Amino acid sequence: MPSYHLMGKVPRKRHMVFRDNEDRLLYEEIFGTEGFSGVYSILYHHQLPAASRDNQILGSVAPEIAPLSPHRHRHIKAKALEQGGDPVTGRRILMVNRDVQLAVAAPTAPMVLENGDAYFYKNGSHDELVFIHEGQGTLETMLGDIDFVEGDYLYVPRGVIYQLKFREDIGRMFIIEASGPINVPKKYRNPFGQLLEHAPYWERDFRRPARLQTHDQRGTFYLHLKLNDMVYQRTLDYHPFDVIGWDGHLYPWAFSIHDYEPHAGRFHVPPTTHQTFEGPNFVVCSFVPRQIDWDPQAVPIPYFHSNLDSEEVMYYAAGNYAARRGIEIGSITLHPRGIAHGPQAGAMEASLNAPRVTNELAVMVDTFNPLELTTLMDTIDDPNYTNSWTQEER
Ligand SMILES: [Fe+2]
Known part of the structure; x- marks a missing residue:
């Protein structure tokens, strides 16, 4: 997690003269969040990081919001959506509010323009947390590359220029875009930011950029910049991965859901036990295979709960969900505020003699402001x- 990291070459002190091997001056950039008050890194570029040769508006990617419909539980089978697009253009937005945007993608193509040139992407207004459901590949960024596999959460802070490359260009993702930083919850950290012993993971579980590829290269390069719902194209005359070195606390990282150490109890533990990350007005929880509720008198499935002030979204990634009627791998449910939810009819009775173990693998997002459905979500809702x-009658 955002502990200090250094890659490549940096000068002995900040804000001092720094030259490359050919005696050319390098350009320092403070890359930070929350003005000058949040976490940040210091980058050293071959080229002026503000330079562009041409700027165009590509268009809006604002989702269409569904008209008001009866307030009820929702379920969609995301795998039924048509695959396609690339890891950015293939995103299909399902639910939104002012804090988050939840989408799925099943890309089948690389990040390439119609003219055949690769393009680079920068989300200028939202942090991204990408859950890799299927596929493997490399997240290439201006701050270095991270290899990923199924089950990884990839965190990309806003402003990081990247290309997401799936092996054979095929993958499946659940994407959370957040209007503010996504962090490890405070309850898992000591006053110095270090992870506490009761945290469900430790620093060594977080994979930082492993390789910094510095491209000191002139040419024509396309950068797609998203700001809220608009996408702009900046044409650069230098490769945007031109960083020769950087250090600091703000950088992309990966964390595997399979490295999440679950906490369990003699009786059922609450969903908050599974919290993994937090963002502005939302939390992310990981439900992973574990022993459960081993007291002979325990009810080994969730109790009914009324989330009076939150919306609960579940993405079902693996495991046996046969006990949940209609739920499949790739399903997404929304249990909204105002109505209770819990085990379906007959599930509690069936659970009492079942083995006290679960093989579920699911990602949950609880938002504290209401979510709006997009017409896409509304159209395929069960x-x-x-x-x-x-x-x-009983
Ligand atoms: Fe729930």
Whole structure:
């Protein structure tokens, strides 16, 4: 997590003369969040990082919001959506509010323009947390490369220029875009930021950029910059991965959901036990295979809960969800505020004699402001899901 990291070459002191091997001056950039008050890194560029040769508006990617419909539980099978696009253009936005934007993508193409040139991407207004459901590859960034596999969370702070490359260009992702920084919860850190012993992970579980590739190269390069819902194209006459060295606390990282160490109890533990990350007005939780609820009198499935002031989104990544009617791998449910949810009819009775172990793998996002559905989500919603709690007279 954002502990100090250094890659490549940096000068002995900040703000001092720094030259490359050919005696050319290098350009220092403070790359930071929350004005000059948040975490930051210091980068050294071959080229002027503000330079561009041409600027165009590419267009809006604002999702269409669905009209108001009855307030009920929702379920979609995201795998039923058509695959396509690249790791950026293939994103299909399902739910939004002022804090987060939740999307899925199943790309089948690399990040390449119609003219055949690769393009680079920068999300200028949102931090990204990308859950890799299927596929493997490399996240290439101006701050170095991170290899990824299934089950990885990839964190890309806003402003990082990147290319997401899947092996054979095929993958599947669940993407959280946040209007502010995404962090490890404070309850897992000591006053110095170090992870505490009760945290469900440790610093060595977070994979930092492993290779810094410095391209001191002139030519024509395309950078797509997203600011809120608009995408702009900046044409550069230098390769945007021109950083010769950097150090600081702000950089992309990867964390595997398989490295999340679950906490379990003799009786059912609350969802907050599974918290993994936090962002502005939302949390991310990881549900991973574990022993559960081993007291003979324990009810080994969740109790009903009314999330009166939050919206609960679940992305089902792996495991056996046969006990949850209609849920499949790749399903997404939304249990909104104002109505209770819990085990479906008959599930509690069936659970009592079941093995006290679960093989579930799921990512949960709880938002504290209401989510709006996009028309895409509304169109593929399973209207029968909300009736799955209805039971015959007992
Ligand atoms: Fe829940």
